[in-house]
Every structure is written in C-alpha cells, then in structure tokens.
Amino acid sequence: MINFNQITKIFKSDILVKPFVALDNVSFEIPEGSMVGFLGANGAGKTTSLKIIMDFIRPTSGEVLFSEKLGKTNFEVFKNIGFLPERPYFYQNLKGEEFLKFLGNISDVHASDIQQRIKYWAPRFRIDHALNREIRTYSKGMLQRIGFLATIIHEPKIIILDEPLSGLDPIGRKELKDVIVEVHKQGKTVFFSSHIVPDIEEICDRVVFLKEGKLVYDGSVDSLMRQGHSSFEIKVMATSLPKLNAPIQNLSTFAGSITVVEVMPENLRKIIEELYSHNLEIVGVESKKPSLEEIFYNIKG
Ligand SMILES: Nc1ncnc2c1ncn2[C@@H]1O[C@H](COP(=O)(O)OP(=O)(O)OP(=O)(O)O)[C@@H](O)[C@H]1O
Numbered sequence: 001m002i003n004f005n006q007i008t009k010i011f012k013s014d015i016l017v018k019p020f021v022a023l024d025n026v027s028f029e030i031p032e033g034s035m036v037g038f039l040g041a042n043g044a045g046k047t048t049s050l051k052i053i054m055d056f057i058r059p060t061s062g063e064v065l066f067s068e069k070l071g072k073t074n075f076e077v078f079k080n081i082g083f084l085p086e087r088p089y090f091y092q093n094l095k096g097e098e099f100l101k102f103l104g105n106i107s108d109v110h111a112s113d114i115q116q117r118i119k120y121w122a123p124r125f126r127i128d129h130a131l132n133r134e135i136r137t138y139s140k141g142m143l144q145r146i147g148f149l150a151t152i153i154h155e156p157k158i159i160i161l162d163e164p165l166s167g168l169d170p171i172g173r174k175e176l177k178d179v180i181v182e183v184h185k186q187g188k189t190v191f192f193s194s195h196i197v198p199d200i201e202e203i204c205d206r207v208v209f210l211k212e213g214k215l216v217y218d219g220s221v222d223s224l225m226r227q228g229h230s231s232f233e234i235k236v237m238a239t240s241l242p243k244l245n246a247p248i249q250n251l252s253t254f255a256g257s258i259t260v261v262e263v264m265p266e267n268l269r270k271i272i273e274e275l276y277s278h279n280l281e282i283v284g285v286e287s288k289k290p291s292l293e294e295i296f297y298n299i300k301g
Helices: 046-053 074-079 096-106 111-124 140-152 170-185 197-203 221-227 265-277 292-298
Strands: 002-011 020-030 035-039 061-066 081-084 158-161 189-194 206-211 214-220 231-237 250-254 258-263 282-288
Touching: 002 046, 020 046, 020 061, 020 206, 035 046, 035 170, 035 197, 046 189, 074 081, 081 140, 096 111, 096 140, 111 140, 140 158, 140 170, 170 189, 170 197, 197 292, 206 221, 214 221, 221 292, 231 265, 258 265, 265 282
Parallel strands: 020 214, 035 189, 035 206, 081 158, 158 189
Antiparallel strands: 002 020, 002 061, 206 214, 231 258, 231 282, 250 258
C-alpha cells in the first residue's frame, strides 16, 4: 500500500555543522491489510520517516510510492491516510465531541456520518462517558484514544501513528492496543512506531526495524521469531556441577539447590547422558524460545 523506496535523508543545518545522515538508503513496505510495527531506539529515524511519508519534509533522495488503492492524486492519497503525530495538538477548551465534529468537518465528512461514527467508535474507544467534558480534563490515555479516534473519523484506509503508546501506563497501553487491534480488524492497514518490542510482538504481523538510520529488518514477525535459536534448560538437583565436555550456553543456580544448564538443541542429548553418567538427578527439561526483544538485541545493524 505504501512503498518507502531507497530513501536517504541528510540534515544540513549549518554550513559549519557536519551534515547528519538521518536515513541511509532505507526501503520497506506497508502491505495492504497489515499491522506493521515500526521499531527503533530513540533517534533511529522513525519520526523522520513518518514525516517523509506524510510529505511534511522531502527526502534527499528516494521516493515514497503509494498504491493506486489509496488514490491517483496526492489529494486523494492523503485523504485516505489518518495520521496521529507523537505530540498531537488538542483544543483544550473544546469538549471531546466538539473536537471530533470539528475534525470531521474539516475533513469534509457529512454531519450525520460524523455523528454515526462517534456513536459507533466512542464506546469501543472507552471515551463515550467523557465526550461532553472539556479536553483539558482528559488523562493522557484518554487524549491518545480521542486523538486516535480523530484520525479515523474520515474513514481513511491506512492509519499511521507516531509512538501512540509512549508515556502511557500499563492499563492505558492495554486500552489503546485494544482499539488499535479493533480498528485493524475492521480492515484498516495500521503502521505505528514504537521503541517497545513486546507491544509490537503482541499485536503486529509485520515489523520494520531501523537502527541508526539504517534498515535492519522488514518482514513478518513470525519469520523473525523463527530466526531466533531455541535452547533448552535442564534443571539438575545439585548446587554445583562437575566439568562437562559438551558445550553449554549458560549455568545458574536456582532456589539454592537446583542448577540450571542452558544448552543448544544439538547438545541436549550429550549433556543429559553426561549428567546421568555422574549420577545427577534431572528434575526438568524445558524448551526456551527467545523473545522478539532478545532476537533484536542480537541483530547486527
Ligand atoms: N530538522 C533536523 N535537523 C537536524 N537533525 C535532525 C532533524 N530532525 C531530526 N534530526 C535528527 O535525526 C535523527 C532521527 O530523528 P527522529 O526524530 O527521526 O528519530 P526517532 O527514531 O523518531 O526517535 P524518537 O523515538 O526519539 O522520537 C536524530 O538524531 C535527530 O536528532
């Protein structure tokens, strides 16, 4: 649906300051119907990429290609994108409902459609109870939810959210993730940036990972998870172990009387045989899959 194609962005703020390469020949895709997490540490280039997609800034080289399903002209394309910036501006004196109506109006949505969409979405966004209150009284979680609702009031085909979950407590994050999932289930393509891997692992089917302005990964969460090597943990009833010949990954003691030996699958049998040959009692063997976070830590940029 959106193809970010060989984009480089160099910031040159001053003739005396060295130009800064914020994005270095980055390409990735946002396929139609997908939920894509855009991952990267602070300063990796996520916001810069989103600004380029939204045409707020121009790339130094490369181009953003939009599928015809989004529209044939720039005007049509951007009408089909809902964007929630990292720090959205809210009219504090407006009530929630007035704010949504205002935004629906400037997006040319018919008044009866705005009303119908508010009626449908507000309870799902758990904001219906506060629509008659001024926005100044909203919590951060409520602001994020009404901001997100505002981005879908004109029924765009794709929704782009810049760090929507940052600064929210666990309950606020769960509530917002629930509505992101709900909106995606209704057929919308979703692209959101985050630096929190478990959030992406939980709800996304694809992930784009940037590290210091370079693309490290663009693909499905499943195939990335398969790249992580599973290991096994063998729990042995002993406070220490004799020297073992087969290679082990890690050794730790647990509850003062159990030693946990981590081994790769190909060494599991050899280690078990060695432990038995020393008359040690094995009390458990468990497969240990790395989390997406552990896999990312190990990816080289
Ligand atoms: N206008 C600018 N002029 C110079 N450098 C800039 C400009 N905008 C961004 N940068 C630099 O580009 C790099 C990428 O910034 P960007 O905001 O895209 O990162 P990010 O991945 O969104 O990080 P965060 O998670 O902190 O928002 C940073 O080092 C930033 O300082």
